[in-house]
Amino acid sequence: LxxxxxxxxxxxxxxxxxxxxxxxxxxxxxxxxxxxxxxxxxxxxxxxxxxxxxxxxxxxxxxxxxxxxxxxxxxxxxxxxxxxxxxxxxxxxxxxxxxxxxxxxxxxxxxxxxxxxxxxxxxxxxxxxxxxxxxxxxxxxxxxxxxxxxxxxxxxxxxxxxxxxxxxxxxxxxxHGSNKRAHLWENSKKLHKGLRDLGFTLGTDEPQSAIIAVIMPDLERGAMMWEALLEEGLYVNLARPPATPAGMTLLRCSLCAEHSGEQVTEILARFDRAGKRAGIIG
Known part of the structure; x- marks a missing residue:
């Protein structure tokens, strides 16, 4: 400020x-x-x-x-x-x-x-x-x-x-945390690719950081998806206008180096189930 x-x-x-x-x-x-x-x-x-x-x-x-x-x-x-x-x-x-x-x-x-x-x-x-x-x-x-x-x-x-x-x-x-940075990059790549393969629309074509944005069709269905993920035991940030660019609604995933590869696999499974239940993916 x-x-x-x-x-x-x-x-x-x-x-x-x-x-x-x-x-x-x-x-x-x-x-x-x-x-x-x-x-x-x-x-x-x-x-x-x-x-x-x-x-x-x-x-x-x-x-x-x-x-x-x-x-x-x-x-x-x-x-x-x-x-x-x-x-x-x-x-x-x-x-x-x-x-x-x-x-x-x-x-x-x-x-x-x-x-x-x-x-x-x-x-x-x-x-x-x-x-x-x-x-x-x-x-x-x-x-x-x-x-x-x-x-x-x-x-x-x-x-x-x-x-x-x-x-x-x-x-x-x-x-001096190069090993953790490398592991976090692997987490980011794995989550990004997995979400795209499931049919979700993402904010970037390739993983660029530890933030993966999953674009929702609109606020109503974004809220439905967010609640479905909560029911699956997974918390992500629901971001909506005016905080988001171009008036979009998105689910903001923030990865960390302490997430294991197995946990990222489980995150993808929960996205899959929640996405189908909310009608975001087929």
Whole structure:
């Protein structure tokens, strides 16, 4: 919330993906910058928006490594190139990729080899790190001034030492968790392929992250499918507008490295039974 509204002020522009997380939109609303949205993951649309803006204006492009609803990744390398060519700084939210994607689990920017080209990286401790809080890191020479001028930061109490210690320990484990990352990738591939083979419509053609989105025909049948899965003893998130892109209803599956291959097989069996009972698949 605080970083975007502090970096971009009156007379500046924040250029963001139209499918950005609600917290990013809230951060934009807190500031005085002009908001310019572009079509989801569309490099050409981003470039067109940037070229229409005044060359002398401050510009901040806000992207996400993994988008939380469909689980798809951003073409960061191309988007960062276009942003830099048009004089914009780049902020990447790695909340849904940290710990899983990249050689050391640092996210999509690491995986695509553009970590040093990103001006600001933000993330959360509430997902793969398993605690609470968040962070922003940057190599910008004046980054430390944000500690004094970012109002949500200044007027928020510090995290308890126990939480900080837990987060630090978890991050160190994630950095060396290549085996767990590899196992999670196998889980993601297996679930994605299994759901497609059963006849479900998914949010991505190929598995891109630990998030697998199962698209429902409409809200009513999505709720029926969600309840059928609950009766099977399986919980997934039912996501609906306005939280979802393009007004769609979906079931959002979030895998973790602790799921065994046998458990993923059982998840598929329960989806099969629930899907047939709810009339989603034949």
């Amino acid at each position: 605080g970083i975007i509204s502090t970096i971009a002020g009156k007379g500046d522009y924040v250029i963001l993906d139209i499918d950005s997380h609600a917290s990013i939109y809230d951060g934009c609303k807190m500031g005085d910058a002009e908001i310019v949205a572009f079509r989801h993951n569309d490099v050409e649309a981003l470039e067109k928006r940037l070229k229409r803006l005044p060359p002398e204006a401050g510009k901040l492009v806000v992207l996400e490594g993994v988008y939380s609803m469909l689980g798809d990744i951003a073409p960061l390398k191309e988007m960062i190139r276009v942003s830099k060519e048009n004089g914009a700084m780049v902020l990447v939210d790695e909340a849904h990729s940290m710990g899983f994607i990249g050689e050391h689990g640092r996210g999509v920017a690491e995986a695509q080899g553009v970590l040093d080209d990103v001006d600001f990286i933000i993330g959360t401790f509430s997902k793969s790190v398993g605690t609470v809080g968040g962070f922003c890191v940057s190599n910008h020479p004046k980054f430390e001034i944000l500690r004094l001028v970012c109002r949500p930061y200044v007027f928020t109490a510090s995290l308890p030492p126990s939480v900080v210690a837990t987060a630090a320990t978890s991050i160190r484990k994630l950095m």
